[in-house]
Amino acid sequence: MGKRTFRVWRGDKDGxxxxxxxxxxxxxxxxxxxxxxxxxxxxxxxACRWNCKAGKCGSCSMEIxxxxxxxxxxxxNTFKDDEVITVxxxxxxxxxxxxxxxxxxxxxxxKKIAPFKPRPKDSDGNWRMRQRDVERVQEFxxxxxxxxxxxxxxxLRDHDRKDQFVGPRFMIxxxxxxMHPLDTxxxxxKIKDEYGAGLCNITKCCxxxxxxxxxxxxxxxIPLKERVVSxxxxxxxxxxxxxxxxKNK
Amino acid sequence: xxxxxxxxxxxxVLVVGAGGAGIRAAIECAQxxxxxxxxxxxxxxxxxxxxxxxxxxxxxxxxxxxxNWKIHFRDTxxxxxxxxxxxxAELHAQQAPDRVRELEExxxxxxxxPEGLISQRxxxxxxxxxxxxxxxxxxxxxxxxxxxxxxxxxxxxxxECTGLDLVMDDxxxxxxIGYWRETGRFVLFKAKAVIFATGGGGKAWKITSNSxxxxxxxxxxxxxxxxxxxxxxxxxxxxxxxxxxxxxxxxLVTEGVRGDxxxxxxxxxxxxxxxxxxxxxxxxxxxxxxxxxxxxxGDKEARRPPELLTRDVVAKAIKKEVEEGRGSPHGGAxxxxxxxxxxxxxxxxxxxxxHQFKELAEVDITKEAMEVGPTLHYFMGGIRVDSDTQQxxxxxxxxxxxxxxxxxxxxxxGGNSLSDLLVFGKLAGDGAADYIKGKSFGNIxxxxxxxxxxxxxxxxxxxxxxxxxxVHEELQELMQKNVGIIRTAQxxxxxxxxxxxxxxxxxxxxxxxxxxYNPGWNEAIDLSNLVITAEAVARSALLREESRGxxxxxxxxxxxxxxxxxxxxxxxxxxxxxxxxxxxxxxxPHTLAGIANATLEELEGGDx
Numbered sequence: 001m002g003k004r005t006f007r008v009w010r011g012d013k014d015g016x017x018x019x020x021x022x023x024x025x026x027x028x029x030x031x032x033x034x035x036x037x038x039x040x041x042x043x044x045x046x047a048c049r050w051n052c053k054a055g056k057c058g059s060c061s062m063e064i065x066x067x068x069x070x071x072x073x074x075x076x077n078t079f080k081d082d083e084v085i086t087v088x089x090x091x092x093x094x095x096x097x098x099x100x101x102x103x104x105x106x107x108x109x110x111k112k113i114a115p116f117k118p119r120p121k122d123s124d125g126n127w128r129m130r131q132r133d134v135e136r137v138q139e140f141x142x143x144x145x146x147x148x149x150x151x152x153x154x155x156l157r158d159h160d161r162k163d164q165f166v167g168p169r170f171m172i173x174x175x176x177x178x179m180h181p182l183d184t185x186x187x188x189x190k191i192k193d194e195y196g197a198g199l200c201n202i203t204k205c206c207x208x209x210x211x212x213x214x215x216x217x218x219x220x221x222i223p224l225k226e227r228v229v230s231x232x233x234x235x236x237x238x239x240x241x242x243x244x245x246x247k248n249k
Numbered sequence: 250x251x252x253x254x255x256x257x258x259x260x261x262v263l264v265v266g267a268g269g270a271g272i273r274a275a276i277e278c279a280q281x282x283x284x285x286x287x288x289x290x291x292x293x294x295x296x297x298x299x300x301x302x303x304x305x306x307x308x309x310x311x312x313x314x315x316x317n318w319k320i321h322f323r324d325t326x327x328x329x330x331x332x333x334x335x336x337x338a339e340l341h342a343q344q345a346p347d348r349v350r351e352l353e354e355x356x357x358x359x360x361x362x363p364e365g366l367i368s369q370r371x372x373x374x375x376x377x378x379x380x381x382x383x384x385x386x387x388x389x390x391x392x393x394x395x396x397x398x399x400x401x402x403x404x405x406x407x408x409e410c411t412g413l414d415l416v417m418d419d420x421x422x423x424x425x426i427g428y429w430r431e432t433g434r435f436v437l438f439k440a441k442a443v444i445f446a447t448g449g450g451g452k453a454w455k456i457t458s459n460s461x462x463x464x465x466x467x468x469x470x471x472x473x474x475x476x477x478x479x480x481x482x483x484x485x486x487x488x489x490x491x492x493x494x495x496x497x498x499x500x501l502v503t504e505g506v507r508g509d510x511x512x513x514x515x516x517x518x519x520x521x522x523x524x525x526x527x528x529x530x531x532x533x534x535x536x537x538x539x540x541x542x543x544x545x546x547g548d549k550e551a552r553r554p555p556e557l558l559t560r561d562v563v564a565k566a567i568k569k570e571v572e573e574g575r576g577s578p579h580g581g582a583x584x585x586x587x588x589x590x591x592x593x594x595x596x597x598x599x600x601x602x603x604h605q606f607k608e609l610a611e612v613d614i615t616k617e618a619m620e621v622g623p624t625l626h627y628f629m630g631g632i633r634v635d636s637d638t639q640q641x642x643x644x645x646x647x648x649x650x651x652x653x654x655x656x657x658x659x660x661x662x663g664g665n666s667l668s669d670l671l672v673f674g675k676l677a678g679d680g681a682a683d684y685i686k687g688k689s690f691g692n693i694x695x696x697x698x699x700x701x702x703x704x705x706x707x708x709x710x711x712x713x714x715x716x717x718x719x720v721h722e723e724l725q726e727l728m729q730k731n732v733g734i735i736r737t738a739q740x741x742x743x744x745x746x747x748x749x750x751x752x753x754x755x756x757x758x759x760x761x762x763x764x765x766y767n768p769g770w771n772e773a774i775d776l777s778n779l780v781i782t783a784e785a786v787a788r789s790a791l792l793r794e795e796s797r798g799x800x801x802x803x804x805x806x807x808x809x810x811x812x813x814x815x816x817x818x819x820x821x822x823x824x825x826x827x828x829x830x831x832x833x834x835x836x837x838p839h840t841l842a843g844i845a846n847a848t849l850e851e852l853e854g855g856d857x
Contacts (some may be wrong), residue, residue, distance in 0.1 A: 028494020
């Protein structure tokens with residue numbers, strides 16, 4: 001495929017610039033291969049995260065020609081022959097160095113979510129669930145935590161409301177718990193107040209960038225919003241609960 | 250450096266590595282009320298466990314009631330060519346079902362049987378459908394379950410922190426020195442016990458399914474403080490890695506493809522595995538396509554297709570077909586699922602394989618065959634541990650998961666690694682918790698700390714030296730060529746000789762710029778462990794003069810009776826040199842030997 005030119009962000013929290021590198025690109029290479037070649041030949045200290053190189057671990061998220069992508073799944077032959085490839089770190093989180101962002105905020109959000117609390121087992125010591133029912137949550141559990149959805153979420157990226165909204169990644173984590181056939185924990189009050197489901201205005205940018213093609217908005221966030229609405233804003237249900245108070249999930 | 254200025258953490262137990270085994274070990278320690286620390290080179294949840302696709306082997310008997318732990322044990326021993334540590338294989342088969350059920354209790358969502366129980370799939374070497382699974386992303390499900398569970402257990406999780414070396418006090422483990430990737434600053438962990446769960450060293454080979462993390466860190470660190478390594482000659486070449494395009498060469502294609510009916514073909518369209526059935530498995534393997542197909546339809550009288558023979562057998566068969574000119578265009582074999590299952594079913598059962606080939610190779614596996622070939626995937630060998638406690642010969646040092654040796658013998662069955670890491674992760678946690686009872690923190694010797702730190706900083710401070718990335722490439726070429734899937738004494742000796750030369754380069758590598766998130770520096774540090782790992786494999790391989798499981802000698806074909814009588818042990822000698830020796834195996838307990846050699850009919854059904 002010949003020589004290709006890359007513009008790669010180099011810098012840290014104090015500032016930086018794009019550096020240009022020119023490398024030979026072979027057939028079948030993905031952007032991450034190119035970063036590795038730049039690293040090996042021109043810039044040993046070029047920082048980037050990666051692990052599985054097969055789209056399964058979600059480590060190598062970056063912005064490639066302005067689009068949030070997994071660099072291990074972005075083939076070079078998807079670009080025009082003379083196109084310069086611009087690579088920069090995901091923007092919604094503070095920069096550590098070069099292509100590496102500090103995503104620790106996400107790990108803090110996860111800790112806030114009440115853990116799975118299963119109902120008692122059947123008398124023979126097993127749990128029974130229908131495949132149809134588990135498939136609903138399996139969709140959410142495909143998430144590889146690449147945080148591309150967090151990166152494009154307007155609430156986090158443009159408005160920086162990280163103190164009020166956990167972001168799409170953790171909305172689907174919540175959905176995976178709330179829709180888990182065995183779970184008995186009630187997280188709806190916190191989904192409303194603490195995790196900020198109401199802040200999502202359903203632009204579906206998160207769904208568009210999800211490399212696992214999870215229907216984050218339609219299958220995850222919207223049903224959670226509906227649960228909040230029916231709990232807090234449905235007048236008939238409200239009345240019933242007033243008359244027959246009991247814990248209701 | 251003054252040791253008092255060094256950032257210091259104190260933990261009862263420090264776990265090194267946060268893949269499945271590490272997290273499971275840390276959970277065990279934390280549940281026993283210990284102050285538990287865990288460090289990982291990457292972010293939490295990114296370890297190689299996510300790459301495990303097919304499933305987690307456990308004799309739950311949900312799909313075929315004839316299954317029980319004894320048959321799982323028998324399969325494991327036969328797959329390991331009877332070189333496994335008997336007690337480890339026993340504990341593993343007995344405890345795996347509870348470990349899987351426990352994961353369900355912690356939120357894992359496995360695929361279900363029509364009755365609603367955990368579903369189980371067929372896999373190579375497993376007599377019955379035994380692998381609990383979630384499509385073809387079982388590893389991700391497991392690590393995420395463990396991760397989400399462990400964050401509520403008060404474990405101190407130190408991410409992007411790499412271990413450099415253990416600190417010893419009077420022959421016992423007293424802690425570990427590491428560094429933060431982000432800042433390059435050094436950190437001391439004082440600990441009463443340390444559990445290594447650091448994975449293998451696949452990165453010493455060029456064609457591998459392993460990521461940058463698999464540089465044998467635990468093996469290197471343990472070796473340096475006098476721990477023994479066992480069975481290092483047994484390296485698993487997974488038969489089905491991608492072979493095209495070059496940039497993805499080695500990336501794993503799950504055995505689940507074959508478990509779900511995929512067949513291997515050569516360029517003449519022949520289903521060649523029928524020609525490679527070893528005698529030991531002949532009575533349990535189909536000898537015609539017709540019978541293999543009946544088995545796939547669920548006929549319990551039919552025998553298993555030869556594609557589901559153990560990984561060592563399949564990998565060597567593919568290599569042979571290619572060598573004899575019957576390979577695919579890019580030097581592999583064809584793996585065909587397209588003609589075996591309807592497109593919709595393939596997408597449902599093997600979603601990530603569909604995705605992987607579509608995105609990386611522009612191949613639609615519902616329409617075309619995949620091209621596959623062997624890729625270095627897993628280390629059967631590793632740090633030698635006590636079968637019950639997982640303690641090494643170094644007091645206070647424990648090991649579990651891939652970095653520990655003995656459980657799998659000469660060859661690991663697919664699906665037995667996910668169960669291994671759960672079973673032995675827990676046991677290592679138990680072992681460490683027992684060990685530290687009544688113990689206090691050891692003394693930290695300032696000189697040891699300083700020499701470790703100096704070794705790391707020298708890489709940045711020296712004026713010039715070889716490029717660590719290029720030295721790594723050289724190591725990979727060397728191992729691929731001389732310590733590959735088929736070995737000879739001549740090549741192994743040459744490999745060992747070249748490794749001595751390369752070692753000198755490794756001690757001279759130069760990393761540029763600062764220590765802050767510097768992959769060049771990180772790579773340079775990893776190389777010192779990787780080269781120890783590589784040398785241990787080469788020396789062990791030279792000593793085993795036979796072909797068995799994951800170790801194949803062109804100059805010593807076939808299994809030799811004598812080969813069953815010893816394990817190869819690697820240790821640093823008094824002069825600081827690496828020494829490999831044969832150690833005689835103890836006779837197995839009578840009952841276990843009986844189970845391993847029993848017929849299936851004698852073992853089937855009930856609790857075994």
